[in-house]
Amino acid sequence: MSEVADRLKNIIRPENLIYGKSPVLNDVTMHYCPGCSHGVVHKLIADVIEELGIQDKTIGVSPVGCAVFAYNYIDIDWSEAAHGRAPAVATGIKRVMPEKTVFTYQGDGDLAAIGTAETMHAVNRGENIVMIFINNAIYGMTGGQMAPTTLLGQITATTPYGRNVDLNGYPLKITELIAQLPGAAYVTRQSVHTAGAVRKARKAIRKAFELSQQNIGTCFVEVVSTCNSGWKMTPVESNDWMVKHMFPLFPLGDLKDGGKDATEPFQTRKE
Amino acid sequence: MGELRLMKGNEVIAEAAIRYGCDGYFGYPITPQSEVMESLMALRPWESTGMVVLQAESEIASIHMVYGAAGCGKRVMTSSSSPGISLMAEGISYIAGSELPCVIVNVQRGGPGLGTIQPSQADYNQATKGGGHGDYSLLVLAPASVQEMNDFVGLGFDLAYKYRNPVMILADGVIGQMMEKVELMDQQPRWTDQQVKEITGSWATQGKTGDRAKHVITSLEMDSHIMEENNLRLQAKYQRMKEEDVRFETIECEDAEYILVAFGCAARICQKTVQLAREKGHKVGLLRPITLFPFPEKVIAEMASHVKGFLTVEFNAGQMVNDVRLAVNGRTTVEYFGRMGGILPSPDEVEKALLHKLIGE
Numbered sequence: 001m002s003e004v005a006d007r008l009k010n011i012i013r014p015e016n017l018i019y020g021k022s023p024v025l026n027d028v029t030m031h032y033c034p035g036c037s038h039g040v041v042h043k044l045i046a047d048v049i050e051e052l053g054i055q056d057k058t059i060g061v062s063p064v065g066c067a068v069f070a071y072n073y074i075d076i077d078w079s080e081a082a083h084g085r086a087p088a089v090a091t092g093i094k095r096v097m098p099e100k101t102v103f104t105y106q107g108d109g110d111l112a113a114i115g116t117a118e119t120m121h122a123v124n125r126g127e128n129i130v131m132i133f134i135n136n137a138i139y140g141m142t143g144g145q146m147a148p149t150t151l152l153g154q155i156t157a158t159t160p161y162g163r164n165v166d167l168n169g170y171p172l173k174i175t176e177l178i179a180q181l182p183g184a185a186y187v188t189r190q191s192v193h194t195a196g197a198v199r200k201a202r203k204a205i206r207k208a209f210e211l212s213q214q215n216i217g218t219c220f221v222e223v224v225s226t227c228n229s230g231w232k233m234t235p236v237e238s239n240d241w242m243v244k245h246m247f248p249l250f251p252l253g254d255l256k257d258g259g260k261d262a263t264e265p266f267q268t269r270k271e
Numbered sequence: 272m273g274e275l276r277l278m279k280g281n282e283v284i285a286e287a288a289i290r291y292g293c294d295g296y297f298g299y300p301i302t303p304q305s306e307v308m309e310s311l312m313a314l315r316p317w318e319s320t321g322m323v324v325l326q327a328e329s330e331i332a333s334i335h336m337v338y339g340a341a342g343c344g345k346r347v348m349t350s351s352s353s354p355g356i357s358l359m360a361e362g363i364s365y366i367a368g369s370e371l372p373c374v375i376v377n378v379q380r381g382g383p384g385l386g387t388i389q390p391s392q393a394d395y396n397q398a399t400k401g402g403g404h405g406d407y408s409l410l411v412l413a414p415a416s417v418q419e420m421n422d423f424v425g426l427g428f429d430l431a432y433k434y435r436n437p438v439m440i441l442a443d444g445v446i447g448q449m450m451e452k453v454e455l456m457d458q459q460p461r462w463t464d465q466q467v468k469e470i471t472g473s474w475a476t477q478g479k480t481g482d483r484a485k486h487v488i489t490s491l492e493m494d495s496h497i498m499e500e501n502n503l504r505l506q507a508k509y510q511r512m513k514e515e516d517v518r519f520e521t522i523e524c525e526d527a528e529y530i531l532v533a534f535g536c537a538a539r540i541c542q543k544t545v546q547l548a549r550e551k552g553h554k555v556g557l558l559r560p561i562t563l564f565p566f567p568e569k570v571i572a573e574m575a576s577h578v579k580g581f582l583t584v585e586f587n588a589g590q591m592v593n594d595v596r597l598a599v600n601g602r603t604t605v606e607y608f609g610r611m612g613g614i615l616p617s618p619d620e621v622e623k624a625l626l627h628k629l630i631g632e
Contacts, residue, residue, distance in 0.1 A: 077476035080489035085335035092339030121328035
């Protein structure tokens with residue numbers, strides 16, 4: 001054992017470092033399950049905040065769900081929102097401190113079920129915030145129940161015989177709805193299951209945070225993610241399942257780019 | 272002397288918020304308090320003081336906008352009426368649990384359910400016993416005049432920041448809709464960034480600078496022992512409110528044998544009842560609680576040793592009467608009289624109830 005430790009010690013040296021993490025990501029043990037996508041996305045956000053030099057002006061809004069403790073991992077000021085209310089909380093923060101960078105970090109249950117109204121209306125107002133949407137088609141923290149994005153036929157704790165249209169309706173493609181809203185500036189769907197996908201997701205998250213400095217509307221990044229514990233698969237099986245079953249319904253790529261829609265008011269203010 | 276105007280209670284809330292230097296208002300229209308946001312939108316304070324005004328998509332969203340903005344150390348508020356306050360219960364619990372200061376105005380209407388748009392005081396229990404989940408209390412101010420609608424906005428913010436606790440102004444449809452003479456305060460400047468930092472810099476989310484640890488606004492704690500400590504800290508705060516910030520008014524109580532206890536518009540009606548009863552030779556006084564939480568239980572307990580009885584007059588099925596009974600603790604008679612559904616009794620009707628239930632005529 002000590003032989004292995006010695007060998008590792010020889011390898012783990014500053015001169016051998018080829019890949020690191022931002023100091024904005026705290027040196028703490030995350031509570032996420034091995035194989036979960038949250039940790040990767042957290043790292044990307046922390047990297048982007050450091051790269052853009054906005055640690056001292058960024059305020060995060062964490063959700064209810066697995067990412068509730070995001071505030072333990074990214075070293076910025078945070079407000080922990082009630083279930084689904086993150087876009088309203090972010091609106092309140094951004095409206096009274098418009099010079100700050102404000103982002104929400106939400107899961108599918110939070111953003112697309114209980115918080116659908118807050119999500120749609122924040123984007124429709126063109127709130128100058130970033131929204132990071134982790135879509136893993138299941139409730140993780142609560143214990144694997146059906147989410148609004150759960151696939152037809154998918155087995156969860158509350159759809160033990162598979163999601164059934166007659167009983168449960170259809171999986172909600174909320175990002176497609178978001179892209180239709182005039183207040184959305186940039187809407188994209190990414191994933192983090194391969195090195196290439198992580199690079200693309202990093203670029204998208206960086207773009208969202210950069211655009212949000214220009215106050216041109218809401219920047220929305222969906223990350224199609226795995227929940228191997230909830231899905232009851234190994235991490236590798238989860239990646240394969242996501243590619244095979246989720247990507248056809250939730251195809252990756254940009255849905256909208258170029259800022260919120262220009263409009264002509266129907267009637268100018270009465271003077 | 273400040274500027275004098277004839278104004279509606281709801282309009283005064285808007286005017287007082289701007290003049291006090293409030294940073295933001297987030298709300299959703301509901302009768303009978305929609306004039307609050309309508310007045311703010313017409314006055315456009317974002318062009319004068321820089322105050323933010325936003326119409327949210329629901330009361331749920333508006334209270335969580337208040338949560339977010341209050342967490343930045345900004346002086347923010349919302350207003351609504353009974354059904355809207357029920358929707359806000361979640362957010363109010365989070366605000367209390369996260370110990371954030373803000374002002375919430377409830378211009379009460381009759382319930383339950385959609386109820387009526389007529390005035391009521393049926394949200395007394397909701398306001399004073401929490402209203403949402405968990406052990407928490409709001410500091411509750413009950414205005415009885417348009418002047419107090421003005422005064423309690425500033426007082427509310429002062430108390431909210433003294434305790435880092437949400438303050439509710441529990442008005443009713445009468446106070447919100449009626450017009451009275453009001454003396455307005457002079458325009459105060461909003462807090463500068465420097466002031467916000469000095470006052471709230473130890474906890475608010477204003478961006479983590481290199482000289483301090485990150486700030487997190489949350490009511491979540493997974494360690495049961497720490498969660499119990501958090502609860503004990505909240506309870507100690509509510510105890511301090513009881514010691515330092517009980518407010519009430521007494522009218523002709525010095526020699527009184529019978530005490531009417533009433534708040535808000537009910538107290539206005541009872542004021543006339545006191546006069547009518549005294550004309551007939553009955554020694555009647557009025558105790559008007561101004562803070563409903565903390566409740567003026569000490570003064571009631573003192574009075575209980577020498578008066579013949581209390582009659583609470585409230586526009587609900589008898590809610591405050593339970594707090595009076597707790598304070599009196601069986602030492603004398605405590606009766607209730609009230610009307611519901613938006614009906615306000617006349618001073619004569621209250622006097623009849625007083626004679627029948629308490630004086631025994």
